[in-house]
Amino acid sequence: MFRSAFIILLTIVFLLSCQTRKGKQSATEFEVPDSVLTSETMVISEEALDEIVQNVSSPVEMAALIKELGVPFSTKYLATTDYVDKYNTSFKMAYNLGVFGADLGYLNIYEKSAQVVDYLTAINKLADGIKVGQFFDFKTLQRLATSRENIDSLMFISVNSFNNMDKYLRENSRGHLSALMIAGTWIEGLYLVTQVAVEKSSKDLGDRIGEQKVNLDNILLILNNYKEYQQVSELIATLNELKDEFDMVDITYEIGEPQTVEQDGMVMIVQNEKSVVKITDDQLNKIINKTKQIRNKLISA
Amino acid sequence: MKRQILILFTILFTWPAFSQFNPGFVEQCATNSGKNATYLKDFQVVLNAAQPEQVAPIARYPLVLSKNNIYRFSVCTPEDSPGKAVLQLYDSNKLIFSSFNKDTGEEYNPFNFLCQKTGIYHVFISFLDGKQGHAVGVLSYVTK
Numbered sequence: 001m002f003r004s005a006f007i008i009l010l011t012i013v014f015l016l017s018c019q020t021r022k023g024k025q026s027a028t029e030f031e032v033p034d035s036v037l038t039s040e041t042m043v044i045s046e047e048a049l050d051e052i053v054q055n056v057s058s059p060v061e062m063a064a065l066i067k068e069l070g071v072p073f074s075t076k077y078l079a080t081t082d083y084v085d086k087y088n089t090s091f092k093m094a095y096n097l098g099v100f101g102a103d104l105g106y107l108n109i110y111e112k113s114a115q116v117v118d119y120l121t122a123i124n125k126l127a128d129g130i131k132v133g134q135f136f137d138f139k140t141l142q143r144l145a146t147s148r149e150n151i152d153s154l155m156f157i158s159v160n161s162f163n164n165m166d167k168y169l170r171e172n173s174r175g176h177l178s179a180l181m182i183a184g185t186w187i188e189g190l191y192l193v194t195q196v197a198v199e200k201s202s203k204d205l206g207d208r209i210g211e212q213k214v215n216l217d218n219i220l221l222i223l224n225n226y227k228e229y230q231q232v233s234e235l236i237a238t239l240n241e242l243k244d245e246f247d248m249v250d251i252t253y254e255i256g257e258p259q260t261v262e263q264d265g266m267v268m269i270v271q272n273e274k275s276v277v278k279i280t281d282d283q284l285n286k287i288i289n290k291t292k293q294i295r296n297k298l299i300s301a
Numbered sequence: 302m303k304r305q306i307l308i309l310f311t312i313l314f315t316w317p318a319f320s321q322f323n324p325g326f327v328e329q330c331a332t333n334s335g336k337n338a339t340y341l342k343d344f345q346v347v348l349n350a351a352q353p354e355q356v357a358p359i360a361r362y363p364l365v366l367s368k369n370n371i372y373r374f375s376v377c378t379p380e381d382s383p384g385k386a387v388l389q390l391y392d393s394n395k396l397i398f399s400s401f402n403k404d405t406g407e408e409y410n411p412f413n414f415l416c417q418k419t420g421i422y423h424v425f426i427s428f429l430d431g432k433q434g435h436a437v438g439v440l441s442y443v444t445k
Contacts (some may be wrong), residue, residue, distance in 0.1 A: 055364070060341060066443060264336075267412045267413065271417040
């Protein structure tokens with residue numbers, strides 16, 4: 001009796017686990033090579049890698065800054081979704097998944113629901129392509145975007161979907177795809193802010209671009225972990241050209257003690273220790289041009 | 302025998318409660334950071350009670366904050382958590398602020414942080430009196 005119940009229980013657990021892990025059918029024919037499914041050789045520990053991944057700032061912050069500066073929304077900063085069906089390798093799918101993720105952040109910040117659905121569809125297709133579609137709640141996101149009922153939930157579920165995809169890829173020996181996704185997100189965010197800087201001269205934007213030096217170092221650390229993959233290795237070489245430009249940027253620090261003030265009935269801590277970015281117009285232009293060149297090459301079909 | 306079957310089915314149907322954080326609670330906490338705040342990330346923490354004569358367990362999360370941005374830190378402790386969560390923000394090994402002042406008993410949840418130095422910071426989450434607990438910390442971007 002007990003044995004029968006145990007077998008029934010195991011069957012239920014098995015069926016439930018199948019349901020929660022069920023991925024949607026891939027829209028694009030894509031075979032995961034066996035080499036990819038074997039354990040990846042990590043240069044740094046999983047724990048250290050996780051910390052570095054957390055240390056890459058969100059593209060949502062860039063988009064929010066741009067909006068705060070009064071820059072009007074424009075689709076010209078966005079990557080086109082027209083090529084989505086032509087992204088037929090895991091490298092291109094993962095990289096452009098990150099790119100569209102950054103663009104989704106920009107669209108969400110500006111609450112552009114009409115365009116959001118187009119990007120959600122593209123993301124869904126690419127997520128299915130690299131078999132992480134089960135973490136992308138397309139229907140809920142589509143509903144939230146079209147109804148504009150809750151922008152906070154839209155932001156939360158979007159960010160959470162990407163975090164879950166990233167986590168799943170890294171836990172299943174496909175960390176190189178996660179690294180590509182993170183790189184795609186960051187480069188697209190950098191492209192967005194550099195293109196805005198071309199049209200709107202702002203000390204704040206220039207400083208923010210210069211500070212991306214820190215994020216680029218983190219991106220390279222993440223990618224270096226997977227340099228045995230030829231395409232990752234090529235991306236590292238490309239990004240090292242950008243690093244050469246960023247290395248010219250100087251960041252210094254000034255010491256100071258934090259102050260506590262009250263603003264709108266809430267405690268605010270004002271940091272008085274400051275980072276000072278020294279970036280010349282020439283350095284900024286070189287970064288802008290190199291970013292554009294790299295980004296456009298990587299999103300091409 | 303009936304009792305054993307009952308135990309097995311109890312485990313089966315309460316499994317999600319043990320295996321993962323309630324996603325509804327996380328979303329509720331993440332989307333209730335207040336006026337002008339945009340969700341950036343969350344920190345889900347589950348900690349055991351401190352053992353006698355031992356330091357209370359603490360969870361640590363690294364994050365990059367950018368200059369000239371205002372960030373909001375909040376922490377939500379669900380009703381069924383035995384311990385109340387405290388969120389602390391550190392710059393290297395220097396405490397910047399804590400959501401709870403032990404000396405006065407005052408709570409500052411949420412609190413804002415005007416960042417003037419782009420760099421790596423750390424969020425620490427622990428539970429008062431070293432109790433066992435689970436909570437969600439949330440980082441949001443505040444529009445000026």
